[in-house]
Amino acid sequence: METIQLTYPHNLEKEKISPSVAAIGFFDGIHEGHQAVIQTAVQKAKEKQLKSAVITFFPHPSVVLKKGKETVHYITTVNEKEAFLSELDVDYLYIITFNKELSQLSPAQFIEHFIEGLHIKHLVAGFDYTFGHKGAGNMDNIQTFLSNEVEVTVIDKVNYASEKISSTNIRAALKEGDVEKVHQLLGRPYFTSGIVVDGDKRGRQIGFPTANLQIEEDKLLPKQGVYGVYVYIAGKKYYGLLNLGVKPTFHDHLPKPSPEVYILDFEEDIYGEQITVEWMTFVREERKFNGVDEIVAQLTEDEKNIRKYFQI
Numbered sequence: 001m002e003t004i005q006l007t008y009p010h011n012l013e014k015e016k017i018s019p020s021v022a023a024i025g026f027f028d029g030i031h032e033g034h035q036a037v038i039q040t041a042v043q044k045a046k047e048k049q050l051k052s053a054v055i056t057f058f059p060h061p062s063v064v065l066k067k068g069k070e071t072v073h074y075i076t077t078v079n080e081k082e083a084f085l086s087e088l089d090v091d092y093l094y095i096i097t098f099n100k101e102l103s104q105l106s107p108a109q110f111i112e113h114f115i116e117g118l119h120i121k122h123l124v125a126g127f128d129y130t131f132g133h134k135g136a137g138n139m140d141n142i143q144t145f146l147s148n149e150v151e152v153t154v155i156d157k158v159n160y161a162s163e164k165i166s167s168t169n170i171r172a173a174l175k176e177g178d179v180e181k182v183h184q185l186l187g188r189p190y191f192t193s194g195i196v197v198d199g200d201k202r203g204r205q206i207g208f209p210t211a212n213l214q215i216e217e218d219k220l221l222p223k224q225g226v227y228g229v230y231v232y233i234a235g236k237k238y239y240g241l242l243n244l245g246v247k248p249t250f251h252d253h254l255p256k257p258s259p260e261v262y263i264l265d266f267e268e269d270i271y272g273e274q275i276t277v278e279w280m281t282f283v284r285e286e287r288k289f290n291g292v293d294e295i296v297a298q299l300t301e302d303e304k305n306i307r308k309y310f311q312i
Helices: 032-048 061-065 078-086 107-114 167-175 179-186 292-310
Strands: 002-006 020-024 051-058 092-097 120-126 151-155 190-197 211-215 225-233 236-245 258-263 274-284
Touching: 020 032, 020 092, 032 051, 032 120, 032 151, 051 078, 078 092, 167 179, 179 190, 179 274, 211 274, 225 258, 225 292, 236 274, 236 292, 258 274, 274 292
Parallel strands: 002 092, 020 051, 020 120, 051 092, 120 151
Antiparallel strands: 190 211, 190 274, 211 258, 225 236, 225 274, 236 258
16 A cells, blocks of 8 residues: 645645545544445445555544644554555545645545545445534535536445444543454454553562553553453553553652553563454553552452453
8 A cells, every 4th residue: 555645735636646436534434334434435445446545634634623633642543544455455645734724625626636636436425424614515415516527425424333433432432441352443453552661660660570561652651450361462462451641659640541451371572572462341440559568459359350351
């Protein structure tokens, strides 16, 4: 897959771009609904013997359109999105910079520049996709802005348990720590990757050594607490107990929650390595203990429960 970064106005020449079938959307999470849009585009591209493309945006429009909001935490970071899309047999990934200039384009200008101008022959989008200044363009009126050379396919909403699958609902479930529901909405476990860095090393002193993860700043994390996770190290899967929190027993004012994972039946040195955790189940809330003995007793009980959950 070739990734192409674009900012308005881009200087690509239509005649030099292979015609394609493109899926368009922000696609934060690439959940089951997003996958329906993307996979439809890939399949139609194969049927038409054209290239397949995904058109997405960065940063999130709310960063530009809502004053005072400087950052957004993403269900799927740009790097994760790129890696996942490459597995879906997509040929081109266009990442369009969302800025004030882009937000001011009329629907007609947007279509002319980023659809017709990128040699898109067939556009696939979700039923609620909007484009152009103040979202004036939508999937009901899009044909009025397109030439007859461009076909459109609209994908209806995808539900889980009679609930629309959406990034908003996934964010709500993460906020509640309901990672099992997130798994269902995404169609896969929620995951976080990070580099193992030095920590306080208190876990090692009490028999529960943990790997402290340094993750991307804009990655959205579940609510604070203790979770059962899968841990992937150099392609091999392990089981783990992950604490996401501010370690209230030892710290009064940590600036933000940080993840540390106790990997079961594992003793190797992995400092500096990148590992991935899949959040499988919520175990308990983070709490403040009255000393080391209480911590050890609770972690022993947590490990017992998580071994039962994973049947190991």
